[in-house]
Amino acid sequence: MNITLNGKDKSLHKAMSVTDLLTGLELTPETVVVEINTTILQPDSYQSTILAEGDQVEIIRFVGGG
Amino acid sequence: MLTIAGTEFSSRLFLGTGKFSSSSVMAEAIAASGCQMVTVALRRIDLDNPEDDIMKALGQRPYTFLPNTSGARNAEEAIRLAHIARAASGSPWLKLEVTPDPRTLLPDPVETLIATEKLAKDGFIVLPYINADPILALKLQDVGAAAVMPLGSPIGTNQGVLSDSMVEIIIEQARVPVVVDAGIGAPSHAAYAMEMGADAVLVNTAISIAGDPVAMAAAFAKAVEAGRTAYVAGMGQRSKQASASSPEKGTLSSDLGFLT
Numbered sequence: 322m323n324i325t326l327n328g329k330d331k332s333l334h335k336a337m338s339v340t341d342l343l344t345g346l347e348l349t350p351e352t353v354v355v356e357i358n359t360t361i362l363q364p365d366s367y368q369s370t371i372l373a374e375g376d377q378v379e380i381i382r383f384v385g386g387g
Numbered sequence: 388m389l390t391i392a393g394t395e396f397s398s399r400l401f402l403g404t405g406k407f408s409s410s411s412v413m414a415e416a417i418a419a420s421g422c423q424m425v426t427v428a429l430r431r432i433d434l435d436n437p438e439d440d441i442m443k444a445l446g447q448r449p450y451t452f453l454p455n456t457s458g459a460r461n462a463e464e465a466i467r468l469a470h471i472a473r474a475a476s477g478s479p480w481l482k483l484e485v486t487p488d489p490r491t492l493l494p495d496p497v498e499t500l501i502a503t504e505k506l507a508k509d510g511f512i513v514l515p516y517i518n519a520d521p522i523l524a525l526k527l528q529d530v531g532a533a534a535v536m537p538l539g540s541p542i543g544t545n546q547g548v549l550s551d552s553m554v555e556i557i558i559e560q561a562r563v564p565v566v567v568d569a570g571i572g573a574p575s576h577a578a579y580a581m582e583m584g585a586d587a588v589l590v591n592t593a594i595s596i597a598g599d600p601v602a603m604a605a606a607f608a609k610a611v612e613a614g615r616t617a618y619v620a621g622m623g624q625r626s627k628q629a630s631a632s633s634p635e636k637g638t639l640s641s642d643l644g645f646l647t
Contacts, residue, residue, distance in 0.1 A: 326434065327431045328431065329434075346434060347437075348432070349440070352440045354429075356471065359467065361471060380431065380432050380434075381429050381430065381432065382430070382440065383427040383428070383440075383441050383442055384427065384428050384429070384430045384438065385403075385404035385407060385427065385428065385441055385595075386404060386455055387403025387404070387455070387543075387569075
C-alpha cells in the first residue's frame, strides 16, 4: 500500500495505524500534528485511524520562526 | 502594562525564534530579553533529517506562544496553517502572515483581511502582520484583529523603521495594540518605535544572528524599556527653528567692548 508522507511516496508493508507510523518514525505524538487528506487528526484517534491507500499524510511541528 | 486580548504582558519586547545557532542559545537569549511572547513557525518534519524539537527548549516556560503562518501565500493556506497551529499549541494565539512573494516577503493586504475576519470569527486571537497601511490597520480592527503588526521594513533586512510616518498614523488611530514587526535591526530602531508610541516590538533576526545573541537580547530589552519610558514621559516637539537651552537674558553678547 502506498501513501504520500510529507510530500514523498512511501510504501507500507502492512496495515498501519497513525500510532504505528509515528512509532516507526521515532516521533513523539505530543510534539506533532498529523493531517490526513488536509483534515487534522485528533490525538485520541491516532490508534484507531488506519492508513488507507493514497492517503496524503502530513506530519508537522513547531520550528524556530519570527 | 500591555494587554492583548485580555492577557497582560509586562515586557513590550516579543522575540522570534528563527535562525538561532542552537536551541540553548535561543533559550538563553529569550531569558535575557525578559520577553513573555515568543513566535514559532510550523513546518513539515524532514523525515530524513528530523531536527530537535524546539518545544523541548521552550516548553514548560512562562511564555505566550505566538505561532505564525509563515509560508502561507494566500488566505486559504494561512487558515489551514492556523488550525494546525491551534492543534499543536492548544491555544488560539496566531500571528497571521500571508506573503505571496518570497523575494520581498511583503504581506498581501487583501488575503490578510479575508483571513483575519474568518479566523477571528472562529475564535482565534489574530495578530496580523501588515504593511504600514493606516487604512488597512483600521479595517483589520473592524473585523476582529486583537492587535496589528505593521512592518518597519521588509523581514530580515535590519533596515529599521523606514515606515515611520505611516506607523505614527496607525498608532494615533489604533484601538488595539500596535506591535512594530520586521526590519528592526538595532536597539536604537526598537527604541525609536517605542518612542513613537508603539505598544511593543517584535525582533528576531537582529538578535539571533548577532555575534552574541544573549547580550544583544539584553540590549534590546533596555532599548524597548527606554523608548517606552520616554514615550510615557512625553517627548518634545520637533522643530526646524533653534531654541536655546540656556537662558537668553544676562548673556555677555551686548557688551563685547573688551574685544576691540
